[in-house]
Amino acid sequence: MAGQSSKKPNADFNLKAISPSIGARTATSHVGITSATDLVETTLFLYVRIVRAEDLPGIRGPNTCDPYVEVKVGGLKMTTTCFSRNSNPEWNQVFALEKARIQEPTLEILVKDKIPRFGEILGRLSFAISEIPTRVPTDSSLASQWYWLEDQKGISLGKLMLSNWIGTQADEAFPEARHLESAIVNTYNVLNTRSQIYLSPRIWCLRINLIQAQDLVDEDRVGDSPIFVQATLGSLTSRSKLVNNNKGNPKWNEEMFFAVLEPFDQQLFFSVEQGTMNNHRSIGKCKVPVKNADKRLDGASPAAKWYNLERPNITEVENNARAISRLNMRLSLDGGYHIFDEDPCFSSDLNPTVRRLWRSSVGIFELGILNASGLPAMKIGSRTDAYCVAKYGPKWVRTRTVIDNLNPKWNEQYTWDVYDPCTSITIAVFDNGYLHEVQGDHRGIDARIGKVRINLSEMITNRIYTYSFPLAELQPSGLKKMGEIQLAFRFCCPDMANLLKIYLIPKLPRLHFSNPLSRTQLSGLRKQTIMLLSSRMSKTEPAWRREVVSYMLDSNESLWSMRRGRADFDRIKAVMSGFVALHAQYDKICQWKNPTSSLIVCLIIFVLILEPQILLPGILFCLMLDIILQYPKRPGLLSHVDLQLSHVNAASVDELEEEFDPVPSKFEDRIIRYRYDRLRIILGRLAAEMGKLATRIEKLQSFLTWQDPTATFLFMILCLIGGIVTLFIPFQLVISICVLYLLRHPRFRSPIPALFENWVSRMPSKLDSMI
Known part of the structure; x- marks a missing residue:
């Protein structure tokens, strides 16, 4: 009913202080990073690196087997890639298993043939888990060794190079490791379960100062219909205002703006249109590579240039034989602006595009993503495959996906350089919807579970904060609690004088004040930026899903409420x-x-x-x-x-x-x-x-x-x-x-x-x- 009030939620949405077993001291006497697991609970993992094999037997001699390796600990097992017709395969794959989940005393390594000829198992190795060495992150990586493979009768059949050790989540092999608990995931989608770090491409402001056109020819003699220019960059289109024909010499003196991502490999297309906005036809076209635009860091105007227009629907010989129509413009790539991709009220970055204009760093923000609890079931069968995303500045981080767990534990730590304390970091939890699809099938989506923000200016420097944040999601049916996420974080600042100085200088780069953009122009550039980032980051490997980028950047425009x-x-x-x-x-x-x-x-x-x-x-x-x-x-x-x-x-x-x-x-x-x-x-x-x-x-x-x-x-x-x-x-x-x-x-x-x-x-x- 229209006047019916939504039911008041009974869930607890309060922020709670917690006391996790993290390695960092609670005192504030130290500054800086002490270890890679300083703000998370140290978790031990059994790592197995399968490098390569040699001289594997085949039914008709060398290179007649299809070998792969199976790593097995009790009921948990996972396999490497299978090579066809290769007795000397090279895998170089890493497997990991949380030590707390190990119930069996033995680690088994089985080399198998995909199409059994003499038997499925070509050779096997076994290791007592209690005798596997332990290494800490400060140690160098463990060298791989050759091991002779033995069949069921004890006969040596080829050899296998591998290494195994007990390490923590700070190990350099952790991000690339395939976890044994994710064995149910398709091999094609294993990459979607790993921890990853992404960097947003640099965003430039492409300014088009449209001045005038010269010697425009009306082939159909429509008359003095108004003229406008349509600029197209990729999927983005902008139109100028309508002006009088002025006997084929219209004047605009108008600016158009596009957001452009590096590298500048796109073409900018211009079309001079005659008629109304709804009914028009092209009377001249040209294209300009974006990389040819002048780069500038201040508000100085670049030199105006004339660009020849080609008439549509005529041959090149006819076009050269007639009078040349031209378009006069100024094109510049402005690197002194900060182009917002996030909501300006919750921005995590205020630096201009060009790095040499950045301010010096005032400190480091460290974030430990501990765990989540009480997550809702997002899939059929009361399942949730949760991962966490954090964004600050151009750096995005993604934790590994914990398979089929409503109370996932990540215990991963990340750091960011801070250039302005009056910024916010965004952390969100998603359900991975791309784990069980077949290659090329993209029907699933990463469903959002909840999001929190942390304002750095509210924090006391060098102090460790450990909180359990409620994940609140506003839906048409009302506010719903989607669980809680536990975080540990701190803002380390080695020089307080440098931090205090930041409060007295402008938040935005100098060009925003000496040559300001209007609110409408900034809003339009932000919409373009979100669209471009969603498209560009969806082509990474593994891909950033468009729904994730949209949710993290708050792409939905705020309307009346x-x-x-x-x-x-x-x-x-x-x-x-x-x-x-x-x-x-x-x-x-x-x-x-x-x-x-x-x-x-x-x-x-x-x-x-x-x-x-x-x-x-x-x-x-x-x-x-x-x-x-x-x-x-x-x-x-x-x-x-x-x-x-x-x-x-x-x-x-x-x-x-x-x-x-x-x-x-x-x-x-x-x-x-x-x-x-x-x-x-x-x-x-x-x-x-x-x-x-x-x-x-x-x-x-x-x-x-x-x-x-x-x-x-x-x-x-x-x-x-x-x-x-x-x-x-x-x-x-x-x-x-x-x-x-x-x-x-x-x-x-x-x-x-x-x-x-x-x-x-x-x-x-x-x-x-x-x-």
């Missing part, structure tokens, strides 16, 4: 409550409801009139005192999903269906759908502006609430210094300097934001707790 609208309104009301309370106190003082308070206020006002010098120091000292009083109330946990703030429990089923209704709407009536979609888009923009206002005020409030401990401490120090300085500088001089600074001539203004503006933009807000 009653739930978010109410939440943003309540945020504004909360931040304005202080002004309302101040007005109420002012009214009580004016009404003399408390004569003592009114007399004290009058006395303070007269003192300030007589001694205005103490006004600014008094304000600064009061702010510092308020910060000190707020210290015991500082947040004990990092920000996470806030159900009350997000209005999830109060949202009705009808409102949630509206929130998940795509554009265009699924309603049948076309007119109603058109008006409804237009209304949703407008209200979505209005709600976004309301949210930005609330976010701005919350960022200012966070200076006093210890939400970002580093920034609050620095603000308190500045209040103390400012109070002491203004105590001795005449009040009139301070006010005069401030007025002159605010009203300074534009010649003395810089496009770079002021220091305090940069600082405010980096502060946390309640937006971090919104779903």
Whole structure:
């Protein structure tokens, strides 16, 4: 029913502190990485590396057998690739098995023939697991050795080179190892179960400054129909505005933008079209390799160039015999911008495209992905094949897939360089839907289970955090808990002075202020980037699925939502409550409801009139005192999903269906759908502006609430210094300097934001707790 409220979830969505058995110390005296398993529980694995074999017997002599190797521990077994007609095969494959799962005392290695002739088993080896050596990650890799193979009668038949050892998940063989518990997976899909690290390609902004065309010829003599230019790059298309024909010499002076990924191996196609946007025909075409565009790092305009246009539907000889039509443009690859692929509110990277413009690293973020619990069954038979994905900056990591387990344990650790502390890392859990497909069949999808974000600015540097995060997924039927994920992480910073300096410089690269792009242009570039990244990363090996990239990057555009609208309104009301309370106190003082308070206020006002010098120091000292009083109330946990703030429990089923209704709407009536979609888009923009206002005020409030401990401490120090300085500088001089600074001539203004503006933009807000 439309007005029916969704049922309040009974699940516990609170963030919980945990105490896992990790190797890192809880003290904060050390800085940096201590070991590759510092933030995870050390897990022992039995590794077996099968290298190659020699002189395997065949029914008709050499190279007449189809050999493969079977690694067997109790009921668990896995096989290598099978070679056809080869007595000297080379496999070089690694197998791994968690030692805690080993129940048998013996490891068996069987060399078999796929088509048995003398017998299926060509030879065998056995090792006592208790006698297999143990190596730690600091040791060099274990050398492989030759072993003689014996048949069932004890006769030596060829030899096999292998090595086996007991190691941890920090072993260099771990990412490439095939785990014995994944034996049910097709050999073709084993690669989908391994740990992998991916890097996003660099993203450039291709700027097209369309100037004018010259000597356009109308073969069909349509008349003075308007002209526009259509630019196509791969699957992306952009159109210019319609302009007058101007006797075949139209002028635009318009810019178009494309997101481009390295390497620049694409062609940019231009087509000059005559007619309307719905009914037009081409009167000239040209193509330009993207790599020919000028690369630039600042806002300087490249030189304009003329490009000859070829007329369609005529031969090359006829085209050369006629007057040449030309198109005048400026093409540039701007590497000084940061092209967002994530939601700008939760960005993990703010560096420009060109690496030599990057800031120096301020520290390292270490993440230990421990385990998950209570995951829902995502497949028939109450099965879930879960893996975890983490993204920060251009680096994506993917844990191994734990087969058929609702409580998977990964215990994998990863690190990232941090260039700005006011960024977020995204961690998500997926169900692997590509494990049992046959080669070339891609009907499955990686179903999303849940996602969490960690804001680095809320963390105390060099401190280890161990939390169990609830995986909350908002669905049309309401909020659902999809289990929990346990993480251990820390932000290591060797130089606090370098970290504090970051708060005073702009978040975005300099080119965003000296030659800014509009919000619409940035939004369009982000949509193109998500599309390009999804396409490019789907061609990696193993492939990043499009649904994974889309979910990690929050590709769905935020439209109107009653739930978010109410939440943003309540945020504004909360931040304005202080002004309302101040007005109420002012009214009580004016009404003399408390004569003592009114007399004290009058006395303070007269003192300030007589001694205005103490006004600014008094304000600064009061702010510092308020910060000190707020210290015991500082947040004990990092920000996470806030159900009350997000209005999830109060949202009705009808409102949630509206929130998940795509554009265009699924309603049948076309007119109603058109008006409804237009209304949703407008209200979505209005709600976004309301949210930005609330976010701005919350960022200012966070200076006093210890939400970002580093920034609050620095603000308190500045209040103390400012109070002491203004105590001795005449009040009139301070006010005069401030007025002159605010009203300074534009010649003395810089496009770079002021220091305090940069600082405010980096502060946390309640937006971090919104779903």
